[in-house]
Amino acid sequence: MQYEDYQALVEGALEKAMKREDVPDKLRQAMAYSLLAGGKRLRPVLLLAAYALKKDDLETALPYAIALEMIHSYSLIHDDLPAMDDDDLRRGKPTNHKVFGEGIAILAGDGLISMAFETMLTAALTAPSPKAALTAMEAIARRSGVTGMVAGQAVDLAMEGQMPTKESVTYIHTHKTADLMTSAVEAGLYLAEADKKEIEAGIMFGTHLGLAFQMVDDLLDVEGDENLLGKKIGMDTAREKMTWVALCGAERTKAVAGSHVDKAVDALGIFKERGKFLETLANSTLYRVK
């Protein structure tokens, strides 16, 4: 399968998940506005591709994959709010609160995180292995929560305007970005009932990929193309954000991102031929910057 095949599978499942008449109109519209705004669907693709390292019946993993995208989408809606990053544009469109107002935007985020767990738990009720489903969901809850993504966001917010240190930037990158990607790989492998060594390799892969990804994201904020990105560049500098680029410059950031990609690829060795897709995906992270 190619990236586009995974992406299409995710896109179809997300659209289906949002076609429900039991959710109040305005809430459903606000959730769908952000959730169905396109994007690469990287996290759900990672979950499906990690599952495919061991098994082929992707339908089993699909509810967990779209749940991850719901969690990612809620975090973007809340992150764009005036009290947080105060962004007006996301993927070339006005941000959620700009269209629906702050109150509904907050609730759309709350709704998406609730729907993520509801979607996974509904699937888990008829899962081939309830234990595998529980382990996968626990990893997602933990890595998106108060020691994971939310922790990264909180430190990111608290540190604005302070001098970046390697320790603080690493903490923010690891938790704000890498944790959710790692949970995608981890959950996919748990669902496929991978063994302990494979899970460890998956966590290693996800963490290094996530760190490389966030470094590239930081670089794009400095030297990206606003039309391609669908958002303003230079915002991290304007907000005095903790970025790797602010810490040690663009050249060094590219080099460090490259070494993370190498480590991610190395971790895939245990999966032999089945690791090829994720290897290509990891290498492509760097193509986003010249």
Add this chain to the structure above:
Amino acid sequence: MQYEDYQALVEGALEKAMKREDVPDKLRQAMAYSLLAGGKRLRPVLLLAAYALKKDDLETALPYAIALEMIHSYSLIHDDLPAMDDDDLRRGKPTNHKVFGEGIAILAGDGLISMAFETMLTAALTAPSPKAALTAMEAIARRSGVTGMVAGQAVDLAMEGQMPTKESVTYIHTHKTADLMTSAVEAGLYLAEADKKEIEAGIMFGTHLGLAFQMVDDLLDVEGDENLLGKKIGMDTAREKMTWVALCGAERTKAVAGSHVDKAVDALGIFKERGKFLETLANSTLYRVK
């Protein structure tokens, strides 16, 4: 067991859950500020008491009970935000965003909902019955989500300033308030592996109790004591909120609340002697108003 015994069990478990050093300081402080601000702990007590209708090892149900309080607490933090109800006081203390700022308050809410699912899923990994745990968590996710509590909040927000109708007030009360209480009873019974008829009775009990509870809450906003309530009264009227009192006046609201309590008590018949505690609890709902 008395109400205070259940409450003490919940209070102890909540304090223990918040003693963690792996959560960033400011985030943990903001979460603890709201979660450990006291209160009756009605929802977790309901879950434990529902479990006790069938079984006595309350420790098994405790993680799910405190998770419900985390969900309740997140909803209060987000509900108090300027973009929502814009409240300055909650339980006699400044609201979360007044103390920690809006950004951290949003994240404290996001953190609490994440922690709720993490807490339940961690417990579920070693649950005596994974199937019972999954069913309980699914009920909580569904009733706190986009067809439950979040739906109720969204409609409540959207309808501000409009003429109340019986249909809209009932929708808001059922979802904003009753659903989370119903999920407490439902989850407690699922965890205790109750049968289908008992679950149906529990849902009936929780729904009527929740409706009565919200009506009493609406009444207290009209005729309550600010010092006892720890918040300003008259706010529903000022905000032109959809309340039962606005729909048909205080006297009629009291009568309808009373009939909901009666229906809640009737539903307990199936549990015989073990239903006594919840019967007393339901009747006490009305003592809050004269």
